[in-house]
Amino acid sequence: MRTPYLVNLGKVGDIPLGQGICYIVKGTEIAVFRSREKKLFAVENKCPHRQGPLSEGVIGSGKVICPLHGHKFDLTTGQGTEKGECVRTFEIWEERGEIVLNIPGDLLNIKEE
């Protein structure tokens, strides 16, 4: 069983509305977005196509567009619009004005007991 780890990413207000920020958690880049409806999303930052930084992408209707070649991904499921492309997504929520990310241990290189 994968053990989840909760990570505090700091203030919600740091992410401008409708934009994203890239957080590096133990070497893994994670793009976190805050939509204009104030919903949070977290996906792996690197586009599977050419490793474009998704955190710099435009978002809308729960979708992000990679800034390099316009490949699109659903922020909830990670499903891409191009054949066979998909990114990992992570559970994320707000707690007392701070962002909490739930990240599987395998991504943090922490050995399971």
Add this chain to the structure above:
Amino acid sequence: MQKKLVVIGNGMAGARVVEEILKRAPGMFEIVMFGAEPYGNYNRILLSNVLNQSQRAEETFLNPLSWYHENEITLHAGVRAVKIDTQKRCVLGYPLPAKVNAYELYEGSFDQGALVSESYDHVIIATGSRPFVPPIEGQSLSGVFLFRTIDDCQRIAEFAQGCRKAVVIGGGLLGLEAARGLLTHNVEVTVIEAVNQLMPVQLDAESGEMLKRTLEAMGIRVIVSGRTQRIHHDHNKITGLALQDGTLLETDMVIISTGIRPITEIAQASGITVNKGIVCNDTMQTNVPEIFALGECVEHRGKIYGLVDPIWDQARVLADVITGANPSARYEGSKTSTKLKVMGVDLVSIGIKDAEKPSDEIVLYRELRRNIYKKIIIRDKKVIGAILLGDTEYADTLAQVFLTEQAVPENPSELLFGAVEGKALINAADLPDHAQICNCNGVCKKDIVNVILNEDCKSVSAVGAKTKAGKGCGSCRGMIAQIIESCLGKVSYDPAEHYYVPGIPLEKSQLVAEIRAKQLKSVSAVFAALTAGREDADSKIGLASLLKTIWPGQYEDERDARFINDRVHANIQRDGTFSVVPRIYGGVTSPDELMRIAQVAIKYKVRMVKLTGGQRIDLLGVQKSDLPSIWRDLGIPSGHAYTKAFRTCKSCVGTDFCRYGLGDSISLSQEIERRYQGIESPHKMKLATAGCPRNCSEAYVKDVGAVAIGEDNWEIYIGGASGGTVRKGDLLYTAKGHEETIKIFGRFMQYYREHAKYLERTYGFVERIGIDILKSILIEDSLGICSQLDDRIQEAVDAYRDPWKEEAALPAYEHQFEGPRLVEVLREANNNG
């Protein structure tokens, strides 16, 4: 066992047939080629470019010498084959003495010791043709040239250096090309044509006269019905030339270009039937069964061809037959259609040039002011000939109708001016599967039919999404619709095709009206009002651009609706770093600016400093977090090399230093760039000004370009392109002075900003609206909106702020330039808790 093939002639025909053979049956033949010129083969069509030095000789080479090596072809370069011994089955040749032209009828002796003998199973003769020289006294003087080979070009170019005047004898295609080449060497050129018009093969009398007037306006003297009798000289230096009617012309050099004749000596010496050319049947075989021929040396069904298209056809048939790939292939003659540019004038000549029977119908359009001439000759409802001079826009369709022998439309003027309401003239349903429909993206009919039948594509845009057909210039979209119709019975209309942005079901004019009526000044306000708040990622950027155009100075900027480049005013690169391009007005910088740029490059460890195509300097590999301090250190405004906006206005050196300059292109480009910098638009706009029609700054192929033609007159071209699509701009207007030029520039740009679709470049826009309509709206003010356009672009100019200056001092929002954040793992929790 491998058979041995000897190819005599290493020009375009010889090399092409070898390529075709290798394509079909690599390794089937041991191949040996004789080429009298000491080069690999080259593209003769480009020779005038070599003469006017726009291309180097090496750039015309089709197959480098390594090609022969890689394909294990033995090339005897500089060796002339003189005889085919059909008894012993071998080809004999000798090295051509230096200084003897490859095409020269050489009757001197050869070095017998250097005999080259090659045995053969098959021979292909592709000796081509040589210039025909009429009897003129003095033709062997130094300073008299023929125009046929690379060596000719180089000799002419060298000799022209010391000359003031030149005469070209021959007003055909090659003669005029030679004249064009000479103009760039700054000599006064006179062209003499023996018959009573220029280009008698391609043009009729009237269009010939029109071309003559056009050339005269360019400063070339043209004499028709002029027969040269004698070239005068003084101690072997040419002084002039006398015509049969007694006219005397002063000149320092003479170029003779009076047609070509097939080279047939080797055939004659070998017992092969020769009439005007080497006589071949429909398999390109001579009367000796194992000897074939093709190209300009051949006479087929009584005809000799001097164009490349027939040679390509002949090469395919010959290769099919000789390799056995298709033994029943036959060459049945070519219908010729030539499309060319004579001294910058577009010309298309198809089939015959004059009516031949009283029943032949002629459709004619002439326009003397713009020197446009269009003529079609129709027989039995089919096009049998056509001439288009000055405007060749619909030539491709016309040529298709001619080549495929389709019936002319009920209204034949559609062949000259296009069909009304985009109806295509050719029915794509009748075309074969391999016919290429989309030339921009190389999609053939078979691929289109496949996605229609197998991938459920019912609309033109659906076909485009799968195959890219119709996504280039878009001119094939009518044909795609026909193919859908022929497969499915009807074409589904995809209304989304015309939406300005995909997420809001309105065309641009409807969307603008809604935005104005409801006073929507931000992207989120638009979504709230028009989509019940549903934000569409694909629509945000287009909306932001449109709002900025509609509400200059009042637009409520929301950064999340911007592309990353516009959020941080830099261009994102493949590795996530950015590029920084400072504005360099008109491409003119200063030592002080250069030093600051250099210091920035060192201080911030810029990975590459690169000159851009837009005459600026690109600093590449910059970290996002360094951007504001780089801008501060540079102290130069943003070059906007990242956004859909006015980018640059390139310039040549104009009148300040250039000895050809007719107008001050540098100050004009700087004035334009200072005025219109950063103005956003549906797509980027790249501009240029050229100080003379030599066009060094490429103004003819820019979104908007101005070309000086003297006396402070500027020709304004719009809709040019030189990226993935290449298009020469259309002449909108000739303005007087900088002020008027700048005003017309702004008026067009504003009209484009207001009416183009999002991401539609000016070339698409100008083609879609049509240059004549644009002239009437923007110059003749047919809609009465010119002064409003001028006012609105002025508002946009007034609203411009340099983003680098503003945001280097104070970021637009917190964390604007922040890079990735390192996070510590603070607490861990168990999932079951």
